[in-house]
Amino acid sequence: MLRYIVRRLVGAVPILVGISLISFLMMHMAPGGPIGAGTDLNPKATAESRARLKAYYGLDQPLHIQYGRWLVRMSTLDFGDSFSPDGRPVAEKIKERIPITLTINVLSMGLIFLVAIPVGVYSAVRKGSLFDRISTVAVFTGFAIPTFWLALLLMILFGVKLGWLPISGISSLDYGSLGPLGKLADRAHHLLLPVLLLGFGGLAGMSRYTRANMLEVIRQDYVATARAKGLPEGTVVFRHAMRNALLPVITILGLSVPELLGGSVIFETIFAIPGLGQLFYQGVMSRDYPLIMGILTIGAFLTLLGNLLADVGYALADPRIRQG
Amino acid sequence: MNGTPGIGWDFARRLLRNRLAAAGGAVILFFFLVSALPGLFSTHEPNRIDIVNILRPPSGAHPLGTDDLGRDVLARVVHGARISLSVGFVAVGIAIAIGLIVGLLAGFYGGWADAVLMRLVDMMLCFPTFFLILSVIAFLEPSIWNIMTVIGLTGWMGVARLVRAETLSIKERDFVAAARAQGAGSARIIFRHVLPNTLAPILVAATLGVAGAILTESALSFLGIGVQPPTPSWGNILTAGKDNIEYAWWLSLFPGLAILVTVLGYNLLGEGIRDAADPRLKGR
Numbered sequence: 001m002l003r004y005i006v007r008r009l010v011g012a013v014p015i016l017v018g019i020s021l022i023s024f025l026m027m028h029m030a031p032g033g034p035i036g037a038g039t040d041l042n043p044k045a046t047a048e049s050r051a052r053l054k055a056y057y058g059l060d061q062p063l064h065i066q067y068g069r070w071l072v073r074m075s076t077l078d079f080g081d082s083f084s085p086d087g088r089p090v091a092e093k094i095k096e097r098i099p100i101t102l103t104i105n106v107l108s109m110g111l112i113f114l115v116a117i118p119v120g121v122y123s124a125v126r127k128g129s130l131f132d133r134i135s136t137v138a139v140f141t142g143f144a145i146p147t148f149w150l151a152l153l154l155m156i157l158f159g160v161k162l163g164w165l166p167i168s169g170i171s172s173l174d175y176g177s178l179g180p181l182g183k184l185a186d187r188a189h190h191l192l193l194p195v196l197l198l199g200f201g202g203l204a205g206m207s208r209y210t211r212a213n214m215l216e217v218i219r220q221d222y223v224a225t226a227r228a229k230g231l232p233e234g235t236v237v238f239r240h241a242m243r244n245a246l247l248p249v250i251t252i253l254g255l256s257v258p259e260l261l262g263g264s265v266i267f268e269t270i271f272a273i274p275g276l277g278q279l280f281y282q283g284v285m286s287r288d289y290p291l292i293m294g295i296l297t298i299g300a301f302l303t304l305l306g307n308l309l310a311d312v313g314y315a316l317a318d319p320r321i322r323q324g
Numbered sequence: 325m326n327g328t329p330g331i332g333w334d335f336a337r338r339l340l341r342n343r344l345a346a347a348g349g350a351v352i353l354f355f356f357l358v359s360a361l362p363g364l365f366s367t368h369e370p371n372r373i374d375i376v377n378i379l380r381p382p383s384g385a386h387p388l389g390t391d392d393l394g395r396d397v398l399a400r401v402v403h404g405a406r407i408s409l410s411v412g413f414v415a416v417g418i419a420i421a422i423g424l425i426v427g428l429l430a431g432f433y434g435g436w437a438d439a440v441l442m443r444l445v446d447m448m449l450c451f452p453t454f455f456l457i458l459s460v461i462a463f464l465e466p467s468i469w470n471i472m473t474v475i476g477l478t479g480w481m482g483v484a485r486l487v488r489a490e491t492l493s494i495k496e497r498d499f500v501a502a503a504r505a506q507g508a509g510s511a512r513i514i515f516r517h518v519l520p521n522t523l524a525p526i527l528v529a530a531t532l533g534v535a536g537a538i539l540t541e542s543a544l545s546f547l548g549i550g551v552q553p554p555t556p557s558w559g560n561i562l563t564a565g566k567d568n569i570e571y572a573w574w575l576s577l578f579p580g581l582a583i584l585v586t587v588l589g590y591n592l593l594g595e596g597i598r599d600a601a602d603p604r605l606k607g608r
Contacts, residue, residue: 018447026459144535144588146542149580152566160570167569262454266543270566280455284462284549296459300450307450 001315004322008311012304019300020074023293024067052081079294084286090294093279100170101268101275104195105260109253111199112206117246120210124218124245125237135207142204148266151197155270158193166190168272194271198263202256209252213245220244247318254310258303335524338600345596351589359406368396370403371554379572389574391564397575400556401582407557408538408583411472415537416530418476423483424526430484431491432514442488445481453478457540458549466549468557475537483529490522524601531594535587542583558583 061069073079079090123132159167166172170190171183178186217223218241226240227233264277272278276295283291315322339345358365368386374394382389388397430441448456456478464470494500500517508516538558544550545559546566553560558579565576 014443015446015450018443019450022447022451026463140588140591141584143591144584146539146546146580146583146587148543148546149562149576149583152562152569152576152580156569156573156576258450258452258455261452265454265458266547269547280458281547284458287462289462292459292462296451296455299452299455303450303452 001322004315005312008308012308015304016301017071019304020071020297021067023297023300024070026296027289027293028063074297079297080290082283082291083288084291090290093291094276094294094298097274097276097279100273101261101264101277104191104198104267104273104275105264107191107195108199108202108260109256111195112202112256115199116203116206117210117249120207121214121237121242121245123207124211124214127215139204139208142200145200147197147201147263148270150200151193151267151270154193154197165193167193170273194267194273198260198267201263202259205256206249206252210245210249213248214241217241217245247314250313250317251310253313254306254308257306258299261299261302335600339596342596342599344592345600348589348592348594348596351585352593355405355409355586355589358402359409362399362402362406366396366399366402368399370399370556371395379568379575381572382574388578389572391561391572391575392568397561397578400561401558401579404556404558404561404579405582405586407468407551407555408541408559408586411468411475411541411551411557412534412537414472415475415479415541416533418473419479419533419537420483420526420530421480422477423480423529424487424522426480426484427487427522428491428514428518431488432495432510432518434492438488441484445484448478448481451478454540454543457544461544461549466544466552468551468555471541471544471550475540479533479537483526483533486525486529487522490525491518494518494521524597528594528598528601531590531597535590535594538583538587538590 077091079094081087082090082093119135123129123135126132155167158165166189170187172178172186172190175183175186223236223241226236231240261277264275265281266277267273268275268277269281276298280292280295282288283295372395374390377386377390377394379392380386380390380394386396386398388401391397391400426441426445430438457474460474460477461470464474495513495518500513503513503517541550541557542559542562545557546562548560548563550559551557561579562576565572565579568575
């Protein structure tokens with residue numbers, strides 16, 4: 001097992017270098033280079049921050065040396081200072097935004113698993129039934145709905161018309177005066193809609209995927225054998241079929257990291273949630289290049305990490321993988 | 325078609341018999357018509373500001389109401405169709421072109437070319453697409469051309485993998501060996517034998533890709549970094565919807581419905597093409 005993990009880690013190194021190279025080149029392909037683009041288009045970039053940026057990138061050095069230095073800084077999570085008036089280090093800004101985004105993403109992921117897997121399994125077992133047909137229609141609609149639009153509609157319904165849920169922020173004005181339980185309830189109240197919506201985006205794909213895997217497994221000989229030897233249907237479905245059908249779902253977990261991160265840009269902007277996505281959006285709007293490159297690199301890194309964890313999880317669950 | 329599931333008369337017949345796919349196709353044709361002849365569906369000017377009639381609910385004069393500048397929402401949705409659809413098509417055209425070239429090169433030549441190109445795909449896939457698109461837009465000015473290009477440049481990886489896999493399997497078939505034995509060169513084999521056989525999966529990817537690109541464009545425009553006002557796009561009408569969320573539900577409802585129906589149409593047609601090209605996969 002350890003050998004497998006080490007092999008995956010070593011395999012990730014060239015990808016990591018490639019990610020950094022793409023980020024680095026992107027910065028240099030910007031019109032006028034990192035300084036030109038940053039300062040020409042950004043009126044907020046002062047002469048001082050221009051000088052700082054020049055020193056940060058070491059622009060008087062040849063390109064490969066610049067890249068080498070930049071790589072060293074990246075590996076210590078030094079992304080330079082933000083262009084924004086406070087001029088704080090980008091790494092610090094990112095660090096304080098990650099917990100809220102991570103919380104929402106993990107909760108949504110939990111929701112996706114809780115709903116999508118039973119739906120997918122049941123549709124496959126009862127293929128062609130009314131439930132299967134309804135869930136198939138729901139899945140196609142789910143694929144086609146722009147989730148930010150659904151967010152708007154639900155905000156209108158629950159926030160404006162019914163007044164049940166808050167439509168922005170992560171805490172009420174009186175948050176500070178609430179007790180610990182009250183704080184938790186207030187947080188939950190604010191995060192309910194964003195979590196539901198972010199989860200909704202992944203539901204369709206996951207239930208469709210579970211259904212397809214389940215259908216594939218049900219056709220296998222060992223399932224027919226289990227049935228033939230007279231095992232009850234429940235045992236066949238849950239013990240023989242489902243356990244195998246769910247294996248590839250672990251992979252999807254890792255693969256959905258970039259989508260969830262991308263989704264958080266939209267949701268955190270709509271609901272005014274102070275997370276990584278909102279920070280990124282603000283960075284893009286104000287052309288805060290050190291911030292943009294920092295979050296882009298962190299995002300790619302998190303995605304790579306998600307893939308690695310998924311691979312390891314898959315290997316833990318399925319001995320065939322780590323043998324091969 | 326050499327025993328591979330492909331595109332021919334059988335394919336067309338199977339596709340038309342699939343009611344959902346036909347419905348999807350009808351929706352697509354309808355929006356083509358809307359894009360080509362917007363005047364047929366709305367007589368209002370999409371950009372005519374009318375400060376007397378600001379945020380009016382749907383009525384006889386304005387079937388879908390008016391926005392915060394008094395512009396007719398139906399006219400904006402109708403004219404936005406052309407913008408949103410062109411972004412979808414051009415972006416997917418770019419993605420398919422790159423993906424096709426990369427996939428063919430990697431799959432056909434193998435070895436170093438394959439290793440390098442596929443690692444490039446792996447790296448690109450590590451960047452959350454939406455982050456990547458937003459970063460590039462931050463370097464450029466948001467405009468309809470930049471949006472098309474950026475969505476295309478960040479969306480080719482799936483196609484490349486698909487084409488590579490198809491190419492790998494096709495180049496080992498007997499008919500390719502036969503062509504080679506007859507003295508056909510690489511170019512001839514690629515264009516006469518490999519390419520036609522990758523057509524069906526590419527068509528599926530393209531159809532589903534248009535749906536994805538329309539969704540991405542609408543999200544970007546909604547965030548204010550896509551198609552810029554006053555040019556109407558389905559996404560940027562929704563921005564006005566969000567700004568006036570407490571007063572004007574019609575501004576949020578109708579453009580979103582247009583996106584939903586269009587994307588659903590492309591998805592249904594795409595699935596239909598997949599089933600028709602390879603009936604063995606039906607119902608997955």
